[in-house]
Amino acid sequence: MINYNQIYVAVRIKAYLNNQDKEESCISSFTDKQIVISKSNMYEQQYEFNQIFDSQCDQEQIYLCVAYPIVKDALNGISSNLVIYGSQGSGKTYSLFGTIGSLFTLKQGLISIESGIAIRMIHQLHQQKQISELKIFIIDNEQIINHLMTNGQSKWIELAKQLCEVIQNLNDSIIHVVIEIKTLQNSKIKIIQIGSISKGYSGQMVTHNKSIFTLHRCIQCLIDQQKQKKIIQMQRIYIPFRESKLTNLLSNSFLGQAQLKIILCLAPTKIDDALGTLQFGQQFQQIKILRQQSKHQTQFSVQQQFQTQSQLQLNEFNSMTTQSQTLEMIPIQFHLQKIQELTDKYESIIHYLQQKIIKYKNR
Numbered sequence: 001m002i003n004y005n006q007i008y009v010a011v012r013i014k015a016y017l018n019n020q021d022k023e024e025s026c027i028s029s030f031t032d033k034q035i036v037i038s039k040s041n042m043y044e045q046q047y048e049f050n051q052i053f054d055s056q057c058d059q060e061q062i063y064l065c066v067a068y069p070i071v072k073d074a075l076n077g078i079s080s081n082l083v084i085y086g087s088q089g090s091g092k093t094y095s096l097f098g099t100i101g102s103l104f105t106l107k108q109g110l111i112s113i114e115s116g117i118a119i120r121m122i123h124q125l126h127q128q129k130q131i132s133e134l135k136i137f138i139i140d141n142e143q144i145i146n147h148l149m150t151n152g153q154s155k156w157i158e159l160a161k162q163l164c165e166v167i168q169n170l171n172d173s174i175i176h177v178v179i180e181i182k183t184l185q186n187s188k189i190k191i192i193q194i195g196s197i198s199k200g201y202s203g204q205m206v207t208h209n210k211s212i213f214t215l216h217r218c219i220q221c222l223i224d225q226q227k228q229k230k231i232i233q234m235q236r237i238y239i240p241f242r243e244s245k246l247t248n249l250l251s252n253s254f255l256g257q258a259q260l261k262i263i264l265c266l267a268p269t270k271i272d273d274a275l276g277t278l279q280f281g282q283q284f285q286q287i288k289i290l291r292q293q294s295k296h297q298t299q300f301s302v303q304q305q306f307q308t309q310s311q312l313q314l315n316e317f318n319s320m321t322t323q324s325q326t327l328e329m330i331p332i333q334f335h336l337q338k339i340q341e342l343t344d345k346y347e348s349i350i351h352y353l354q355q356k357i358i359k360y361k362n363r
Helices: 019-023 059-075 092-097 100-107 117-127 156-168 203-227 245-249 271-284 295-326 332-361
Strands: 004-006 008-013 027-030 034-039 043-048 051-053 080-086 131-140 143-150 176-183 188-193 259-266 288-290
Touching: 008 059, 008 271, 034 271, 043 271, 051 059, 059 080, 059 117, 059 176, 059 188, 059 259, 080 092, 080 271, 092 117, 092 188, 092 259, 100 156, 117 131, 117 156, 117 176, 117 188, 131 156, 143 156, 176 245, 188 245, 203 245, 203 271, 259 271
Parallel strands: 008 051, 008 259, 080 188, 080 259
Antiparallel strands: 004 288, 027 034, 034 043, 131 143, 131 176, 176 188
């Protein structure tokens, strides 16, 4: 059976600031999985996603539904990428980091109701002492600029203060913000806030937009490949993810080595931006990527196989021992012979699986 990584796409609707915003909303209706966009009652377009979060959903609900499963998977050796996408003013930074008030609370080492999902993920992994490395950096004009790099071994209050200082310096809306967490299970979590598409002709804006357009090209290449009904194997087809830093960061998802989840932040008063955001997310839902097991997962499955085989052999041995106690007419030599056969078979299985584990470790 062929296993594919399914790309999870959720929509988060920004809260209305006032009644006028509500009247100008381009959202005519929505359910927990469908959303309908309309313009002056003349145009309607329906979109379907894995989950629609309305403006009443708080940070904790988003975290539990989208981000917490990523944390659980990371503890089992499964890598994931979480992408936050939306237009300027759609609530990306709020979803990721929270409010200014929550940052003030974070300086005290506390998680508040308004704390963003990235802060909650880091806190959860730190509490379980699973962070081996934490990096925060930005991609500005195709240059990577590091803002924080730590091994995650410091106390939470110290790490929280560092996070606050870094977050307060991330003001530019057109930069890509990346948080990379490496766990003790050799899994990685990348949380990427994609900067807003900018209008203008400066070098920085052109380069920034190019990285987003390269991402669109990667998506389109995958979709075109599937339309030809070919199995997606990245070694055989060209996907231009190396042409920008942003797509290179997501390459492990394109290669099937990591899960991919996307949160689309939607500002309901901006219909053109809303349509662009939803169409971007809809493209991702058309993609199926062949799943590949990591070395950690493969080693884990081999160990499981070893334990299963060992248990089966032990059950067989116990069964034979029980039978030998009840069947007194059978000579003792018969029982000894069976025991020896099972012992030899058991030792050969142990040796085979040990060699297999060593082989995967040396890859």
